[in-house]
Amino acid sequence: MSVGTYYLPALPYAYNALEPSISAQIMELHHSKHHQTYVTNLNNALKSYSTASSSNDIPQQIALQQAIKFNGGGHINHSLFWENLTPASSPDAKTDSAPTLVAAIDKTWGSVDSFKATFNKALLGIQGSGWGWLVKDAQGLRIVTTKDQDPVVSGEVPIFGVDMWEHAYYLQYLNGKAAYVENIWNVINWKTAEKRYKGSAQDAFSVLKASL
Amino acid sequence: MSATLLRTSALRAGIRASAAKPMAGMASTSFVRGKATLPDLPYDYGALEPHISGQIMELHHAKHHQTYVNGVNAAIEAIGDAQAKGDAQAAAKQAPLLNFHGGGHINHSLFWENLAPNGKGGGGEPTGKLLTAINEDFGSFDNLKKQTNAALAGIQGSGWAWLVKDKTSGTLGLVTRMGQDPVSGNLEPLMGIDAWEHAYYLQYQNRKAEYFGAIWEVINWGNVAKRFEK
Numbered sequence: 532m533s534v535g536t537y538y539l540p541a542l543p544y545a546y547n548a549l550e551p552s553i554s555a556q557i558m559e560l561h562h563s564k565h566h567q568t569y570v571t572n573l574n575n576a577l578k579s580y581s582t583a584s585s586s587n588d589i590p591q592q593i594a595l596q597q598a599i600k601f602n603g604g605g606h607i608n609h610s611l612f613w614e615n616l617t618p619a620s621s622p623d624a625k626t627d628s629a630p631t632l633v634a635a636i637d638k639t640w641g642s643v644d645s646f647k648a649t650f651n652k653a654l655l656g657i658q659g660s661g662w663g664w665l666v667k668d669a670q671g672l673r674i675v676t677t678k679d680q681d682p683v684v685s686g687e688v689p690i691f692g693v694d695m696w697e698h699a700y701y702l703q704y705l706n707g708k709a710a711y712v713e714n715i716w717n718v719i720n721w722k723t724a725e726k727r728y729k730g731s732a733q734d735a736f737s738v739l740k741a742s743l
Numbered sequence: 744m745s746a747t748l749l750r751t752s753a754l755r756a757g758i759r760a761s762a763a764k765p766m767a768g769m770a771s772t773s774f775v776r777g778k779a780t781l782p783d784l785p786y787d788y789g790a791l792e793p794h795i796s797g798q799i800m801e802l803h804h805a806k807h808h809q810t811y812v813n814g815v816n817a818a819i820e821a822i823g824d825a826q827a828k829g830d831a832q833a834a835a836k837q838a839p840l841l842n843f844h845g846g847g848h849i850n851h852s853l854f855w856e857n858l859a860p861n862g863k864g865g866g867g868e869p870t871g872k873l874l875t876a877i878n879e880d881f882g883s884f885d886n887l888k889k890q891t892n893a894a895l896a897g898i899q900g901s902g903w904a905w906l907v908k909d910k911t912s913g914t915l916g917l918v919t920r921m922g923q924d925p926v927s928g929n930l931e932p933l934m935g936i937d938a939w940e941h942a943y944y945l946q947y948q949n950r951k952a953e954y955f956g957a958i959w960e961v962i963n964w965g966n967v968a969k970r971f972e973k
Contacts, residue, residue: 679900
């Protein structure tokens, strides 16, 4: 069985394009080192899985599942994350770019400000490494947090995610993660968020392409 | 499991206003009158350089550890308030916070003590009974280092690796813990290595294997031996 090889997607903006909210140094390490490592380790795990599968080695297939989940999750989460950020100067960084989503947020949380406050509280409550996501499911909009690199892949549509691993902010914000959480709102891509809100989970994951 | 003991003893510390006793087996963790306090570092912030930078040590101790101290005190107070009102639900809600911040306080308190400046108690090799036990249970000191580094590299997210002693058999082992889950139960923590990114990122960034390599230069084997022989 041949398996696809995943690759690091190009950032849709320059490393320094999110400054001053996120420094170029963080973006470069985060994309070219951390994300690359998830991609590399995902490909290795999938290759081993394919070998185990073709030799009917079920213990080995089971043993590889955590590596696939962690590294595949890392690849999925970061791919979604880059796309749901944009330079603060872009019109996409304004909530005006997401009229349908904002109406749904208003309906759920009362206002965008009250939604942001709830989201920030969820982000700051994460113990250890993890992510916060705004998702859409059959009931409507929800805020969820996930640990480490667990991806949101149970049918919910991920609207946007915020990376709360220390590597996402530490070089710039040190232990002041509340300031990172405050500033990330300057660079949220509301246009992407609107598009994901109107689409399906499959649409959101379409950014994940493997080359065969 | 491991969290049960912590919850119980931290709970007790919180409820008894006069509880000045340290938590069982955690002699280096300071709880004064039921309040956790930040212990002084037994060396200067810059003393572990070049293996761990002064900036990392200062933030790690003065900010991160302090936040765990504040968090555990807040959780203990909230549990006390809930208990006074007979509100079991409100008390139970604090359990994850107590485990996380209490664990953070315990882990860091042990960590500072099992480090020392290179050449001044830090680095080198274990000796005596501890070395004998390491040779028996890991084959060699080199193997212990290799296995520890592999365990550290395998942590997916934030966590710790610990050299532990089984309290019943006395044998050594290696365990990892996620987040700030402390080592307790039947395992005695002898030496911990913090694999949270805040422990190394300012100096080593994504090259965490370099940090795991360097930390051995500042392990305080005298302190580890003392814990082992206790």
